[in-house]
Amino acid sequence: MKIGFSSADESFRQEIAGWLAAHLQGEFAPLRFRGGPGDEHSFPNERKAWERELAAGGWVGVGWQPEDGGRGLSISQQVIFHEEYARAGGPGRMGHIGEGLVGPTLAAFGTPAQRQRLLPGIREGREFWCQGYSEPGAGSDLANVQTRARLDAAGERWLISGQKVWTSLAHEADWCFVLARTEPGSVGHHGLSFLLVPMAQAQIRVQPIVQLTGTSEFNEVFFDQAQTSTDNLVGQPGEGWKIAMALLGFERGVSTLGQQMQFHNELAEVMRIAQANGAAGDPLLRQRIAQAWSGLKVLRYNSLRMLSGPQDGNLGREAMIYKLAWSNWHAELGKLAMDVLGDAGEVLEAAPYRLSRLQSLFLFTRSDTIYGGSNEIQRNVIAERALGMPREPRSR
């Protein structure tokens, strides 16, 4: 067990810091510290252009293996990459679903042809992805997927019908990965398949959901005989659940470091305001600020544990608690931000409902403890899978 960085790591730090300083300029300067959950509606086109800029510098897929077009960076250097990206105020990544979820999933379960066809679009910052898991009747009970897919008469295309919901960035995406029921009459996690579906077709309709923030980054997505070619099935028919769950494991990998870097910038903003308005002199707020700061460090150490452990797809104890840990931490940061702002937090930037970053943080973090497995589901998973306690009764 050892912390700290080698001199080779430190010169890598110079390289990425220098690149970011040189490129996060001009047309990209307004993007600094923008985007990311809660601010995904800001600058979508400009941030897509930034993805292409990053890609041209070779900074997309830094953790991917070289045979997939990645840099194959060590864990230490990936940590440094995320640290420097945040320090420079790199904008929230539009490509994170492709880079962090689809890439590793295709590397693990895709065919060589699928990797060759789909990974370059991600790595070059040309193609953006969204995630089609949740449905109106399949939230916490994710296996209750009702979206159906069947082969057409010629056996060349899958035809998909149904509805997905809470789909982040669907309106900006070129592709959606869809969990669909391909065995008629099957129930639960049996009979599901993992399909990659192009978004640009008339049979798919995207309807933004107006959130309690007044903005929209989640959507409803309606599929009405939407089409995708048979070579866009990942794995075998019926393996959808296995692949969907493995993908959630990748969600707890290196991408957590990028997420924490956004948290870091939010906390820095809260601390800056606390110093400016005198809240930093309040003993109770000082306690909460120090608690937030050390809590964020603990999230980081948790990630270092996840990344240093065996990468065999099994979730370690630190991975099982990760979602519950960060969602609680982030919701408390949102409340702390408002308590630090005091009266100033009650007035909007502009009518009708333009929020400041910290107001948006306060409101948006109410979703963190719900999406991606609510805190209640997380506690069931921890109790049953990590602590070996009896399973909840199920009706099927």
Added chain:
Amino acid sequence: MEFAFTDEQLMIRDSAERFLAQASDSQAVRAALRRADDYDPELCRRIGQELYWPALLVPEAFGGMGLGFVELAVLQEQCGRFLLGSPLFATSCLATPALMLADNPALQARWLGAIAAGQACATLACALQPARVQVQAVADGDGYRLHGSHAQVIDGAQADLLLIPARSPGSTGEQGISLFAVPADTPGLMRTALPTLDQTRRLACIELRQVHLGDAHLLCAAGQAWPLLRDAQRIGAIGLAAEQLGGAQQALDLTLAYISERRQFGRPIASFQAIKHRCADMMLQVECARSAVWYAACVARECLAADGDPAVRSELLAAAATAKAHASEAFFHCAAESIQLHGGVGFTWEYDPHLYFKRARASEQMLGTPAWHRERLAAQLFGEHA
């Protein structure tokens, strides 16, 4: 960067676990409670002279094993799980780091050598803030006369060597503080064992009545000891946090064992979601504390290693604060939940949860409460004089 244990570290953990599961089981812990003012001497002898745990951190030059603080933290975690009653914590996590940071080779050779050989145990009289150093050290010929008292010293009545801070008359703040190595048999040193709420660890009141000590007893230059004392206490807090982590884990494990056996309404109470969710929250706190403790142990290692990384060393305050605050709160929470989830029997003397609950409270208070550490951290974050 590698944030996982080596095979050697895992071996230390496993062998400590095997030894303590037997030598410090519930019966042994309860027998130790009944000893009024010492620890089980046979257990201390085995730890010092058969297992060589006190030698673990001591550099090879002084007859020790020269392992790092991470290895010691691994050991401490197991000691915490089994509520080991022993002077090991004060000796290895407080006195040994202080001696290693000292600048007095003769003193180091004598006492680190004796500690490594299992022939001496030692402690540090803690003072978290400079103002708490109240023993007076008056220059007197070729040495000093120490006068004053120290209300609570961990294992103060058991230690063969006491490291005691004292200040020169009229000095204030961080200035004028010296750290003295005071052998237990020094004339004028009075030690009174105190009855303690947590009976698994000993405290003593120390009184110094015109104790005369020569220059050779100074750990570092006279009047310049605050940074050493401060860092030794931060490192000690990390060692204590490792012990608290073990206690928290064990409180959770005891609870899981009990609730899977205990049946109400025709089913094990572990099957109720109200209970599952509370256990999940306990594990959340334990694992967060674990990450904080491991990281802090790596920082402590760099602070004690001759070739320690200066960038990592600079994280000592923050790492100690993060680990101590998280481990204190995780342990107290898990111990309190352990009583609650045991129900009525959790309130009895017969069942073990109260032993963990009392240790959790004592350890939370010792070497800085969570609120105290967070205030230090806030001062550093806001660039105030810490």
